Amino acid sequence: MGRAPCCDRAAVKRGPWSPEEDDALRDYMQRHGxxxxxxxxxxxxxxxxxxxxxxxxxxxxxxxxxxxxxxxEEEDTIIYSLYSQLGSKWSLIASQLERRTDNDVKNHWNTKLKKRLAAAAAAFSTAPCRRSPSFMPLPAPAPAHAHLSPLLPLPVPTVKAEAYTYDDFLAPTAGLQDPFAAEGSSSASAALQDTFAAEGSSSASAALQDTLAAEGSTSASAASSGSNWSAVDNAGGFFVDFCAAGPDLAAADQFLGGFYYPLDSTLSLV
DNA sequence: AAGCCAGTCAACCGCAGGGGT
DNA sequence: GACCCCTGCGGTTGACTGGCT
Structure with a gap:
């Protein structure tokens, strides 16, 4: 036995609203609320x-x-970012966008953004990671480093206070080892080191620091130990195209596509 | 011109949860 | 605490439209 319908379906009109109905509802709401x-x-x-x-x-x-x-594009970026954290909490996502409804955001996601993300993911999974574009289309300016995009001053709220894990993000790790090997690197970590060395940075953390310094940021003590991403703290967030698992980047054999991570205090990849 | 198809979006449906009694 | 009513939410449907064959 299901729940009783909220109204008599035989007695009410359904389907598209006529202009007359719209006028009647609008008129009533404007006069009475x-x-x-x-x-x-x-x-x-x-x-x-x-x-x-x-x-x-x-x-x-x-x-x-x-x-x-x-x-x-900015709204799209915010939607991507919030969806990566919240999932399909459309009302919550819409509340972060000025004058947008949850239904509009949901439709926009289902008809455009989801497909764009899927296409990007498909391209990402087949291309060597060092050449892959940002996982999501972004209005960001060209990054100082190929792998570390600059800070984006987006008004993205922090919704999660505890440490992040791989499970919090889409982690397209499967099938990534082969592209590394195909490029002559024995592993993701080796590929990382190769790439950073080619760019004049000794490590991913150094590259991040270079990038942040170029941005004039002083808040990022990001991986200042040179060994772990968990020390990252800043306001706003940034793109991480390469993320290491474990205590040292040299041991990094895991890879995450570039996502915008809004950070409150820590980003701990465990 | 007609039919088909994919994309878009307004609208519906059913469930969860909050508040009042 | 239990029940009921109402609102809000997210998933889904179906009408409409434009492009293609």
């Missing part, structure tokens, strides 16, 4: 609609303070 309940609103507004339908129509479409479509 929704001071009562959504359930009783339809009869008061003279609508043969379910209360839930009225609520949805108002919140997602008729409300004057919302925008439709035309998502900017």
């Amino acid at each position: 929704n001071t009562g309940s959504w359930i009783t609103l339809p009869s008061k507004a003279g609508l043969k609609r379910c209360g839930k339908s009225c609520r949805l129509r108002w919140l997602n479409y008729l409300r004057p303070d919302i925008r439709h479509g035309g998502f900017t």
Whole structure:
């Protein structure tokens, strides 16, 4: 036995809203607001609609303070970032975007961003990592280093206080060893060392420090020990194209695609 | 011109959870 | 604490549209 429907389906109209219905709902909301309940609103507004339908129509479409479509690159970046942390918490994600509805964000993700991410992931999994582009399309300027993008001053809230683990991120580790070997490096760590050495940095941590210094940042004591990412602290976050597992980058045989990680105090890859 | 197909997005459905009694 | 009502949320559906054959 399921839950009883919230309204008599035979007595209410369903499907697309007519301009007349929109006018009636808009007029009612502008004159009275929704001071009562959504359930009783339809009869008061003279609508043969379910209360839930009225609520949805108002919140997602008729409300004057919302925008439709035309998502900017910056909004896309924020959505990617928040989705990587929160999953499909669309209302939470939408709340971080000015004048966007959860339904709009969800549709945008399902119709555009998800496909773009899948395409990027496919390209990423087949190309040698040192040549792969950022895992996500970004409006960021060209990074000082090939593997470490500059800080992005995005208004991304921190939602997780404890240490991060590999499981918190998409970790396309499978099949990555072969590309390294194909390029003449014995492992991911070797490839890292090769690449950083070629760029004049002794290690990934040094490269990160170089990048942060170039950005004029003083907050990043990032991996200052030269051995671990867990010491990273800054405000805002940054891209990590290479992440080491374990106490030393030399032992890094794991790899993560470039994601924007908003950091509160620590990023600990365990 | 007609049919097919993929993409988009408004709308629906059912569940979870909060608040009141 | 138990129950009921209502709201909010996320997954899904289906109508519509434009491009392609």
